[in-house]
Amino acid sequence: MPRCLLSFDQGTTSSRAILFSTEGQILATGQREFTQHFPKPGWVEHDPEEIWQSTLASTREALAASGCALSDIAAAGITNQRETTIVWERASGKPVYNAIVWQDRRTADVCQQLKADAELEPRIAAKTGLLLDPYFSATKLAWILDNVDGARERAERGELAFGTVDTFLLWRLTGGKVHATDASNASRTLLFNIHSQQWDEELLQLFRIPAALLPEVKDSAADYGRVDSSLFGAEIAIGGVAGDQQAALVGQACFRPGMAKSTYGTGCFMVMNTGNEALKSTHRLLTTVAYRINGETTYALEGSIFMAGATIQWIRDGLNLISSACETQSLAEATGYENPVYMVPAFTGLGAPYWDPQARGAIMGLTRDTGIKEIVTAGLQAVCYQTRDLLEAMALDGVEPAQLRVDGGMVVNGWLVQFLADVLGIPIACPKVTETTALGAAFLAGLQVGVYQSLDDVEAFWVHDRAYQPKLEESQRQHLYEGWLNAVQRVRCGS
Numbered sequence: 001m002p003r004c005l006l007s008f009d010q011g012t013t014s015s016r017a018i019l020f021s022t023e024g025q026i027l028a029t030g031q032r033e034f035t036q037h038f039p040k041p042g043w044v045e046h047d048p049e050e051i052w053q054s055t056l057a058s059t060r061e062a063l064a065a066s067g068c069a070l071s072d073i074a075a076a077g078i079t080n081q082r083e084t085t086i087v088w089e090r091a092s093g094k095p096v097y098n099a100i101v102w103q104d105r106r107t108a109d110v111c112q113q114l115k116a117d118a119e120l121e122p123r124i125a126a127k128t129g130l131l132l133d134p135y136f137s138a139t140k141l142a143w144i145l146d147n148v149d150g151a152r153e154r155a156e157r158g159e160l161a162f163g164t165v166d167t168f169l170l171w172r173l174t175g176g177k178v179h180a181t182d183a184s185n186a187s188r189t190l191l192f193n194i195h196s197q198q199w200d201e202e203l204l205q206l207f208r209i210p211a212a213l214l215p216e217v218k219d220s221a222a223d224y225g226r227v228d229s230s231l232f233g234a235e236i237a238i239g240g241v242a243g244d245q246q247a248a249l250v251g252q253a254c255f256r257p258g259m260a261k262s263t264y265g266t267g268c269f270m271v272m273n274t275g276n277e278a279l280k281s282t283h284r285l286l287t288t289v290a291y292r293i294n295g296e297t298t299y300a301l302e303g304s305i306f307m308a309g310a311t312i313q314w315i316r317d318g319l320n321l322i323s324s325a326c327e328t329q330s331l332a333e334a335t336g337y338e339n340p341v342y343m344v345p346a347f348t349g350l351g352a353p354y355w356d357p358q359a360r361g362a363i364m365g366l367t368r369d370t371g372i373k374e375i376v377t378a379g380l381q382a383v384c385y386q387t388r389d390l391l392e393a394m395a396l397d398g399v400e401p402a403q404l405r406v407d408g409g410m411v412v413n414g415w416l417v418q419f420l421a422d423v424l425g426i427p428i429a430c431p432k433v434t435e436t437t438a439l440g441a442a443f444l445a446g447l448q449v450g451v452y453q454s455l456d457d458v459e460a461f462w463v464h465d466r467a468y469q470p471k472l473e474e475s476q477r478q479h480l481y482e483g484w485l486n487a488v489q490r491v492r493c494g495s
């Protein structure tokens with residue numbers, strides 16, 4: 001009986017491959033960082049060939065470290081940075097342009113022009129659960145078709161294929177045999193109707209996207225073909241695909257309505273399971289597909305923050321105030337909660353619930369005795385205040401979670417997580433296995449090949465590690481948060 005599951009976890013800054021036991025324990029990991037390209041202000045690109053090579057290298061590293069025979073692998077799952085848009089030639093598999101990354105704002109003007117028709121955004125939101133923002137794939141895809149020589153004509157002739165990163169990897173892994181995505185990834189494109197679960201004709205026309213480009217949309221646990229044997233030495237069944245934040249919801253075992261997780265990596269993404277109801281937010285959160293299994297769609301509400309760990313990277317690499325992210329904890333401990341400095345890291349505008357692409361970052365409340373530690377602490381606090389913004393929006397939508405499960409690279413910082421509990425006023429739980437994104441994809445793959453019969457089977461594998469209880473007086477919690485709201489108000493440009 002095969003005893004492990006392989007996960008390809010293709011993130012914004014690195015590609016990881018993780019082998020899990022069928023009980024959800026990590027057996028081996030491989031990881032490769034790759035280059036971030038910033039060709040113009042507000043533009044962010046990745047080289048798809050580098051995404052591919054780093055995926056191959058990290059997988060080979062994990063396979064070698066695990067000592068697992070390929071025949072031990074029951075199935076593989078793919079999870080990925082979402083929205084990032086790639087177009088390639090069907091004949092050669094060669095991309096026609098770099099991947100336009102989810103953070104890229106080059107199509108902000110296009111979105112702004114479309115918003116001039118006040119009825120359009122609500123109509124799009126009703127179909128897709130999303131807003132008119134450059135974050136999503138549709139305007140990025142249109143940009144490639146309009147700016148790469150001959151791309152539109154070739155797309156119309158059926159010579160090109162579009163995909164988010166899962167689809168591109170699937171194409172490459174299967175040797176060009178499978179052009180597919182899952183419903184959770186499709187739901188981030190602005191082209192997919194989350195109610196009918198189909199690509200939407202009206203949206204394709206609006207964004208001028210030829211249907212011939214599009215992949216088939218499958219369940220998140222489905223037959224996605226097999227990894228070509230030439231790549232790792234034997235075929236491996238691909239049984240699961242999900243966008244990374246939805247996969248983390250699965251890896252955090254948030255299977256019941258009201259359960260929520262928040263992932264603190266480059267950005268922060270808070271996702272709450274809303275069951276089979278596509279709950280419509282009236283406070284600018286996104287409605288999205290959490291996962292689709294056996295044709296049954298589970299929906300989620302999501303709040304997306306663009307700058308979480310990336311704020312700390314900027315403090316480290318842009319300002320050179322620290323030499324490593326882990327220094328932030330002791331600096332924050334030395335500063336304490338009553339920090340008069342507020343940082344609003346709106347470097348690429350503000351995401352949920354403000355959706356203000358024109359807002360820009362600011363540091364406020366500086367005095368003559370402000371030093372490095374206050375600025376660093378303000379960076380950590382900003383991540384927590386932004387999470388509170390999301391929680392407030394969920395509460396106004398009538399679905400506040402009673403507890404939050406957290407993961408991602410930042411949650412090793414105990415000060416940050418305690419401050420988060422204090423600012424939110426709800427308990428926070430960290431699991432033992434924090435690679436929840438990869439774990440979620442592995443669970444979906446295991447479900448498809450019969451390692452598990454249902455998601456109930458994997459619930460027991462979520463093992464609690466640390467809990468943080470809120471300790472702050474309500475009045476102090478409010479006082480701190482009001483300082484944040486005031487700071488945000490000052491950087492807003494309106495949207």
Ligand SMILES: Nc1ncnc2c1ncn2[C@@H]1O[C@H](COP(=O)(O)OP(=O)(O)O)[C@@H](O)[C@H]1O
Nearest residue numbers: 011013265266309310312325326408409410413
């Ligand atoms: N001790 C720490 N305190 C605060 N932030 C940290 C700490 N360690 C890492 N980080 C931040 O976590 C992020 C990395 O998290 P990770 O989940 O690997 O990101 P991603 O998957 O988006 O590439 C980095 O942006 C880094 O700045």
Ligand SMILES: O=P(O)(O)OC[C@H](O)CO
Nearest residue numbers: 011012081082102265266
């Ligand atoms: O790769 P991450 O972890 O930064 O996640 C990126 C998100 O999927 C973007 O929506």
